[in-house]
Amino acid sequence: MGFIVFTVLLLGKMALLRYFCFGEVSWTRLGSDAASVAVLTSLIALVFPGRGARTAYWLLDALISAILFASTLYFAHFGSMPTYTALLELHQVPQVQSSVQSTMDPAYYLLFADLPILAVLGFFLRRRRVAAATTVSYRRWMALIALIACAGIAANGVRQGLGIENELAAADREGFLGYQVIAAVKAGRESQQASAANLAQTVSEIKALQATFPYRENTGAGTTSAQTSDPARFGAAAGKNLIVLQLEAFQNFPIGLTVGGKEVTPVLNKLSGEGFYFPRVFQQIGQGNTSDAEFMANTSIYPTAKIAMSTGYGDRRLPSLPRLLQLSGYKAYTFHVNDVKFWDRNRLYPALNFDQYFDKPYYTNDHFNEFGASDEELYRFGVEELSKTHASGTPFYAQFVTASSHFPFKVPEDRRRLQVPASLEGTQLGDYLIAANYTDYAIGKLIEGLKQTGLWDDTVLAVYGDHYGLQPDDNDPAWVGKELGIKYDSRVSRLNIPFIVRLPNQEKGKRVEQVGGQLDMMPTIANLLGVRPDAAGIVPFGQDLLHIGRNIVGSRYYLPTGSFFNDDVLYVPGTGFEDGTAISLDTLEPVKDVSPYRSDYDYIMKLMSLSDRYVRQLPKR
Secondary structure (H helix, E strand, O other): OHHHHHHHHHHHHHHHHHHHHHOOOOOOOHHHHHHHHHHHHHHHHHHOOHHHHHHHHHHHHHHHHHHHHHHHHHHHHHOOOOOHHHHHHHHHHHHHHHHHHHOOOHHHHHHHOHHHHHHHHHHHHOOOOOOOHHHHHHHHHHHHHHHHHHHHHHHHHHHHHOOOOOHHHHHHHHHHHHHHHHHHHHHHHHHHHHHHOOHHHHHHHHHHHHOOOEOOOOOOOEOOOOOOOOOOOOOOOOOOEEEEEEEOOOOOOOOOOEEOOEEOOHHHHHHHHHOEEEEEEEOOOOOOOHHHHHHHHHHOOOOOOOOOHHHHHOOEOOOOHHHHHHOOOOEEEEEEOOOOOHHHHHHHHHHHOOOEEEOHHHOOOOOOEOOEOOHHHHHHHHHHHHHHHHHOOOOEEEEEEOOOOOOOOOOOHHHOOOOOOHHHOOOHHHHHHHHHHHHHHHHHHHHHHHHHOOOHHHEEEEEEEOOOOOOHHHOOHHHHHHHHOOOOOOOHHHHEEEEEEEOOOOOOOEEOOOOEEHHHHHHHHHHHHOOOHHHHOOOOOOOOOOOOOOOEEEEOOOOOOOEEEEOOEEEEOOOOOOOOEEEEOOOOOEEOOOHHHHHHHHHHHHHHHHHHHHHHHOOEO
């Protein structure tokens, strides 16, 4: 009886998960869930006798309920179906409590609705006699038959699901539990592939593959990462200090936007006019979110999207921008107002070889938000420290990771500098614009500090967004577009982030329309500073955006694996390539014929696979 009851209960919870995540319950898909659930419940019937089975069923129900609850909340916040590796990041939740609470739907608690009822029933049934041995034996035979049958059905589904690269499609087709098995099998295969080859062989394969893609239209093919002659602007800022600002949850659309007749980002507007402004750059982060952005901007390596790179690869000796610049005598620092243990940055920063990091204890807490210190305080302290290095005659690379525009974008009343229209008051969009405006204002204070200390004319300033801010479920694209007077797409516009590089005493800015991603930032900056990535053993998976005429930018996690941006479209696969969809980057309208992008799809799938193998093979520290 318990086998049937708990199988039905757990299957109902799987249906709830489908509704919460996919917006519907596809009854034709529930067969996969039923097979996976029946494997677990029949296994308990087989292993535990009598009342022991009842307790085991109850514990299984409670465990699955908690996992599905966490997964539903995860999906609501990140838009991705979590795998078992996401459990390694649960300790991060208290650090972003307000963000998590903002995505909470009381309906999610329905996943626990049966537990108190079962607890009461269990209490009254405790004194009932254990069934006869023959009954137990019968139940075990029935459980064995059910286990064999259901395991066969589930295994067949997993085999089919292994051919689907799109994680959401795989989870929808094979169910939550089947998807976990698929993720584990794929991880095992990738580990075996990495073990079967050596690092030198992998590097050779990477360079050979990149040589087949025509990044430079005038030459027909080949990557720019290892050209024999220096490209134009190489060393335009050689020997200069470098400051990189990673802006929290900062999309590109606020730049140049006016609300109520006032510029949302006047400081960034001015910087984009003075420096190189790349308006068609897209996020590529994985499970590590902000920390993955730091990883990419410093290494030009794809995140695996299976685990935060700081957690999974913080034990490696990562080829990085700090190591490259240290060869030229630079000191490398990183500044962030949060605890360095958040997202395992205490492992990431040594792996990247920063000389020193400055985290929470270094700043005066002005209680801006749940992270503590404001961007203004972050920059005030940073300028003070960098002035000391500058005075010693040592060039520096300084990374600033901001937090004042973190979700849910609540800026204290006394720090607000933008008045939004009444129609946006109290909305997430309105709060986001206020937060973006404050972030911009703080950058202005940083620039003032650099000028006052004599650093401005001797420093390259690079600025980029780490990932999107507006939650898609809370911001209808048509409504956003109408309120702001712009075109807004839930994927293209949402994943579009700014990238600006201003050189000291730059006479004229340039708007560079080349499509790019976060992997392209380090090669672009390295070229301007006159340093070659291969000098530090770096194998870039990105390109110098100033010296290519064509690009392809792979993305996964916030988009399904196999998605990419090229100069024309965003392509997103279905269960395979043929049933995928594309949208024009220029018009934001669907593109009916995806067949011209088959070669780009095949290329980016191979490139991301090689990136995963490469990072797995990097030596440990």
